[in-house]
Amino acid sequence: MVQDVMEREGPRSKRAGILAAAIDSFGQDGYEHTKWAKIADEVGIGQTALYHYFESKAHCLLTIMSLELARSLQRFREVTADVPQADAALRAAIAAAYDVSPREVLQMRILQNHMDLLATPRASEREEVERQQARKHVREIEDEWTALVERGMASGAFPERDARALATVVLAMVVSVWRWYRPGGRLSLDDVRELIADAAVRVVGP
Amino acid sequence: MVQDVMEREGPRSKRAGILAAAIDSFGQDGYEHTKWAKIADEVGIGQTALYHYFESKAHCLLTIMSLELARSLQRFREVTADVPQADAALRAAIAAAYDVSPREVLQMRILQNHMDLLATPRASEREEVERQQARKHVREIEDEWTALVERGMASGAFPERDARALATVVLAMVVSVWRWYRPGGRLSLDDVRELIADAAVRVVGP
């Protein structure tokens, strides 16, 4: 669900609705291609009302990205927390990565397509805050994958090599899927899970 | 070099200069962040003159992407043509992928960051032509990698599995590097070549 962020929202807040509409449009039609005013229409408010919730269209995009990163990170931690064997944890993390709702698929797509936005500072205050937040999540996710690989090396499950580099490669494999995956396409999410899990085990294993 | 495209260019054409300036700015500062007029300044012409060479800023971007895809494809074919063993061809293709000039690094970055542009049709004529061109190159590159993997399976060098899926994974690994690689960063291009070549051999091998 999109709700339950830290900040308490008033009962007649349209924030969640805006995010949902934005995710659908940004994900389906692309960020630059969607007119900000169209989101307002879909939610049933005037364009100006959007600025009560987000400082800008870009701020909304960054929020969507940050939310999805936070969710992914949390999910990773949940499913790997109580799995001591690194190879099992690796498979669990990958399974979790593809255990997503249709809307989360769109969010991952948006995330992949606009990751470059996180590289350069934003002029406006709240955008920059959200960007930093997102960057932090990215770093934490990379750290989690690295720690997982290191754990496997320490336990002897994986041969000793550059853990961070390997983690980067594995993570890239996992997320690159969202660039081409389409529901109803040649491969199902289950197919993808199997494909990537096997590949990851091979990359990191003996 | 950026020149030697099919179309003969007049001697005082600034097209190559525009492309070079655009690659630098789009690659360094990002496409949306660079002002089209700034490119004109850098080349030493008025903003309107840009439209003599490109129908739009997006058309220029699509041209850059298409050019880089064409170059990559050609290079792949060159280095794998006379290598019969699939595993050697795989390593050659990966080596070639990272044997690039600084400007080509930027072009690959631009390509990765805007691949999603190829998914949806363009309203304007020449943009759409360039998009189709780029999509064709993408398809051909995917076909080349797939054929390479299939060749390996047929020869027994790689175990039989879903060749297209595996090729997609390998190609994704190869190109995902451009999202994070920076000259002077933790890993050199030689490091990257080794890292990805090893990973690819593991993914596709026994």
Added chain:
DNA sequence: CATCGAATTGAACTAAATTCAGGTCAGGAA
């Protein structure tokens, strides 16, 4: 009831890409 802040609005503003309506310039034909 009074009030406060969240939520909303129409009208005006702005930045940047693009179009328009015409110039200039170099090189080949007459």
Added chain:
DNA sequence: TTCCTGACCTGAATTTAGTTCAATTCGATG
């Protein structure tokens, strides 16, 4: 040489979308 043509270029005007502004409505709370 002069003329002509098409490549190349320009300043001014237009367009489009995102954004700001000043002012208003609504609902809960004291």
